[in-house]
Amino acid sequence: MQTNLAPAYQSTPEGIKAQEVLRQCVHCGFCNATCPTYKLTGNELDGPRGRIYLMKQVFEGQVPTRTTQTHLDHCIGCNHCESTCPSGVQYHELLAVGQPVVDALVQRPWRERLLRWGLRTLMPSPWFTPALKLGQTVRPILPAALQARIPARPPLAAPAWPDPRKSLHTRRVLLLKGCVQPGLRPHIDAATARVLDAVGIRVVVASNSTCCGAVQGHMGDVDGAKVRARRNIDAWWPYIDSQTPVEAIVINASGCGAWVKDYDKLLADEPAYAAKAKRVAALARDPGELLASWMPVLQRKLAKRAKTGLGSLTFHPPCSLSHAQKLSSAAKAGPIETGLRELGFEVKLAAQDSHQCCGAGGAYSVLQPELSMQLRDLKVKALDATAPHVIASANIGCIVHIQSGTNTPVKHWLEVLADALNR
Numbered sequence: 507m508q509t510n511l512a513p514a515y516q517s518t519p520e521g522i523k524a525q526e527v528l529r530q531c532v533h534c535g536f537c538n539a540t541c542p543t544y545k546l547t548g549n550e551l552d553g554p555r556g557r558i559y560l561m562k563q564v565f566e567g568q569v570p571t572r573t574t575q576t577h578l579d580h581c582i583g584c585n586h587c588e589s590t591c592p593s594g595v596q597y598h599e600l601l602a603v604g605q606p607v608v609d610a611l612v613q614r615p616w617r618e619r620l621l622r623w624g625l626r627t628l629m630p631s632p633w634f635t636p637a638l639k640l641g642q643t644v645r646p647i648l649p650a651a652l653q654a655r656i657p658a659r660p661p662l663a664a665p666a667w668p669d670p671r672k673s674l675h676t677r678r679v680l681l682l683k684g685c686v687q688p689g690l691r692p693h694i695d696a697a698t699a700r701v702l703d704a705v706g707i708r709v710v711v712a713s714n715s716t717c718c719g720a721v722q723g724h725m726g727d728v729d730g731a732k733v734r735a736r737r738n739i740d741a742w743w744p745y746i747d748s749q750t751p752v753e754a755i756v757i758n759a760s761g762c763g764a765w766v767k768d769y770d771k772l773l774a775d776e777p778a779y780a781a782k783a784k785r786v787a788a789l790a791r792d793p794g795e796l797l798a799s800w801m802p803v804l805q806r807k808l809a810k811r812a813k814t815g816l817g818s819l820t821f822h823p824p825c826s827l828s829h830a831q832k833l834s835s836a837a838k839a840g841p842i843e844t845g846l847r848e849l850g851f852e853v854k855l856a857a858q859d860s861h862q863c864c865g866a867g868g869a870y871s872v873l874q875p876e877l878s879m880q881l882r883d884l885k886v887k888a889l890d891a892t893a894p895h896v897i898a899s900a901n902i903g904c905i906v907h908i909q910s911g912t913n914t915p916v917k918h919w920l921e922v923l924a925d926a927l928n929r
Contacts, residue, residue: 507531507558512567519775520603524565527600530593531558537587537597542863542881543580551577554587554597561604570608578605580874582867582881583724584825589835598830599771606726625869626727630717630734635689655872657690657906660915665696668703675708680745680755680789682738682766685717687759687902693917694902697924698758698793704807704927705800710752715741718757720765723772724868732776735769739782746785754791758920760901761868764830766790793920794833794900797845804849807927812850816926819846820854820894821919822885822908824901825863836861842900842919851922857891859884866907878907886911898922 509528515521537554538544544553551560557578564570578601587597614622628634641656648656679702687694699709719734745752757763767790773783808816821843823834834840839847846853856862865871865881889897890912897912898919899905909916 507533509562510566512565515565520607521565523603524561524600527596528562530595532593536590536592540586540590542582542584543877546877546880552580557581558600561600564604564608570611572612575608575612578608580877582863582870584863585829586825586863589829606728609726622725625872626722626725626730629721630685634686638689657910660691662693665693667696667699673703673708675706677707678710678752679707680742680752681709681711682718682757682762683711683715684759684762690902690906693921694758697918697921700924701920705803710745712741712745718762718765720762721868723765732772735772736779739779739786742786743782755786755789756791756793758793760792760824760827760831761903763790763792764826792827792831792833794840794842797841801845801848808849811929816850817895818852819896819898819922820889820892822856822864822889822897822899822904823861824899824904827900828861846919854892856888858888864904864908866903868903871907882907882911896922
């Protein structure tokens, strides 16, 4: 696509990146066929091709409007368009520079500004869990509209970590501390630690680490996201640059994993952090990437139970796993589905559009509830059609969002695996 950047953007990092991405696009429209919001609304401007044109116009000097901003806001950031683009357009990189430029030129209504500020401030903060617990306590007496925005407490037993007196393995991995997951579903980190303990690896959580920064980054606060990234790198570095370095940084929320794997791009222009960020990004691993290496031990531990079957589950691959990290696809089963089947689980996928977005999208379900709920209901219908005993996924946002629309238990696949090991 031919571009003619306005003078204001010709030498800026945002303009340079926008031009690089825009020139890859041939405007074919294959992306629209898999875009969840375009499939819902049928509006060209609610698809990647239309949004690309909107951002192109802005970088070429056209003043954006509230309509421009609204159509960019409708994007979930699922990256499904990138999986189907024959030209390899990195749409998410264009959105990452285009959305903040538009936001700087178009003032949002005050209620919207307040909501976005609250999400950027509360979700990554230590106050999230106390606020969540308070909300869950008063949830039964709230109006239905407010109840829908507060996740119910899952009917699960207290999370159990491995006994630290017994988990003294020499092999170690770092675990992302996270922000919302410890409050919403602490069972996921505990299950991750138990599975790793079973295969002879000790989990370490750096006490001064923090949220990965994706919440701020996806809402245009790039500076805030960089602060989070630098803080995590500083917290992790003593474990990485040591005589006995950790093997990996395990990130069991695929949305966070996709973001940390881009730390090298986020901090590429910072001399003090660029090299460290590159090393951190290289060490970041989704547990699914490591599952194959754990298989010999897991198969031995589960051998007797596998003979009679370990049960069935329906797996929902999050967009951040499928389209951002490229660890699952509609054409080929990913390492999680493959590994669980080899262990003895019966693994199904949704009856229709198994790799289509569920509508969670980080804070998207709060910012765009109408579109988000429509996508959730379509996803739940396709999952429920498989008559699942349990629905498994790999991202906290998807787990909580899908659970709000079904009575079937929704868990992280590591929770399912940890339960099998403990039977």
